[in-house]
Amino acid sequence: MRTENFRARSRIRHERHAQGFTLIELIIFLAILSILFRFGMPAFQDIMANNRMTTQINIMVTSFNLARSEAIKRNQNVVLCPNDEGVCAKQPHWHKGWLMFADKNFDREFDDKNEDIIYIEAAQENIEIISSRYRRRVVFHPLGTAAGSNASYVFCDQRGPSEARAIILSNGGRARIAAKKSDGKAWKCS
16 A cells, blocks of 8 residues: 555656646747757858759759650751740840740741741849840751850859859850859859
């Protein structure tokens, strides 16, 4: 009987201690958590911005490669241009997305009666894409070349020129990515 009474008292004492956190423990935990968030959020935002930029660049490189491949496969010119509600935009601002079509009449403009849209891509928000020399079109020929001059497509976000990157498209139709210009300077945004 004495043993049962002791066990009951010890169980009650143990249950009292297992009820949860004290107020002091909770305040200390919240203080540590707020410090971690204060120092961790900027790093997390940078990671997210880098991820958005990398994704957008990879999508555009894939579009260049697809256009080149389609030109070779179809044995005809394929045009990639900034999208303005289903037609090629008059400005070289690619951040609204782009349009890819087979240019059957060689006018470098989309004519929905004669030409097939191959691909339309919508660009991500908060990323500006501007081409060098204000190139409004990229025409891939049946041999896979992109006639004209080398072009740079600069990607900028809210972080400015220090984090800008570019795709450089050669006359041969090959795309490469660069974080800086060939002279080591940062890319210019806008």
